[in-house]
Amino acid sequence: MSNLFNTISTIVTIPTLLLFSLVAVTIHKTHRYFTSPLRHQQIPGPLLAKFTTVYSLYYVLRRNWHLKMIDLHTQYGPIVQVSPHEVLVNDPKYRDVIYSFASKDKSFLPKAKMFETGKINNDLSFIFERSPQAARAGRKELGHIYSEAGLRLFEVDFDQCVEDLITGLKNHHIEAGTESTNLTKWMQFFNFDLATRLATGESAGFCLAGKDLGSANSALRIIMDVVGTLFFVPVTLSITTAWVRKMLLNRQLEQIWATSFDTKGSTKEARLEEIRMNKPGYLLARFWQAQEKLRRLYTTGNETEGITTHMFNLIAGAVGVAPQAHISILDHLLASPPVLQKCITELNAMGTTTVSMADYFPFDGPQQRLPYLQACIKESLRIAPPLGFSLLREAPEGGVRIGEFHIPKGVDIGMAAGPVHHSTFFGPDASLYRPSRWFETHPSLLNLEGEPLEMKRFIERNWIPFGAGARMCLGRHLAQNALMKVTGRMLAEFEIEVVSRPKGWFGFVVHQDGFLVRLKRRRDGDFAVAM
């Protein structure tokens, strides 16, 4: 017996096991490549990518997948196969096919399976919900809260958070005389304060304290990094369950809840009940009402988990994504002095340092008082969209036709905002930051009245930093609101000198870390002089 064991252990050494695994994986991938229905389509793309997901994973882990996707489209054209089961498109004419596709049940394409990575309980989590029907039901219950009209009710809360940001920056940096200010951190603080204030009526107080209270912001960052990496590793869903993924992140989630709901000395349930009774207009109470109606779809869910999941979606959007937009807007403005000057002139003409919703709501309405600032914000979201990955959808029964190719059932297909926004659709200088493009007219197209078509109307349709179609970002008005108010006020209050520009790196969002600036307070009356 022991001889037999010795013989086996001599043959089965670790190197032989590794060699066998390598051979088995290579045979599997080769077989998959030769039998793939995509092979006969001869979709352009790197050969290695058609064999294995290791190709895209390599760039994800090098943190530059968002840039590599732009290169791949430049090299291979508008439709590129980037993995054995994934096709990317950057020609906007296929936008409606991918994001509002009407299949037999008059629905749109479901989100790709990878989205399940972030689904950790039995309630609706918008960002990660794949089913079109469930998402549609959820949007019916919650969409109005985040609409332009719904947000007008919260103007005083937005303004108080902007005020706290400015006070915090003055107290902790200008008065304290610090060498430099990390604006990346401050934009996260602002958005944490905003999300908690909109949800509970009380802000988490990061800006006034000048720090990440309860390390909630760091906890969110860990969640974004873990989910943002696992999301792109195809075996994640085969080797974990929702329970395992939840356990991996539970500590960080609890840290976020403790800070967001201020559960000190109370349970989460009791605190939610208290907010429901005393702050019925705020988002947590409204999530509660929506959650009760959604229970018929999520019969095995749990009330507290359902509500906290909506809260997580709010925090993920506001604190996880929006700060990247705030940073890249300010970065682009400060790197282009003539553009910055025009914004300051426009703000100045308002005669106040506070930007109010009436100055720009509705976003495309005729009463715009800040069209140039808005164009700068849109241009920055175009050139550097905060969400870097392709918004993958799964091809349905019967497949989808994209140009000359037939994408069969089960294959993932999507558009990433970066490659779309850098395509020639936006003009021959699409890769340049040039806000004035939003005010030009199309060189050949006419509108219904026979006049030259405004470029704004033309490009906006395929401007997709917030996604497109039925699953478009639920928080886009909230984000645009905060971007207008914060950018306007920051320019009015401070002269900002850049110490070090942010370095964008890919990880679900394109992180804009390390934006260091030196702030100088404009003296009263200085703002007018800055013209």
Ligand code: HEM
């Ligand atoms: C500048 C800031 C933001 C950007 C660029 C952004 C971008 C996006 C994009 C591209 C999607 C579509 C994902 C897909 O199609 O697969 C999305 C979805 C979503 N976003 Fe945002 N977002 C931002 C801020 C926010 C905020 C502040 C919230 C807070 C409520 C939010 C909540 C959501 C939700 C709930 C979804 C999922 C909607 C659905 O699948 O039906 N986002 N976001």
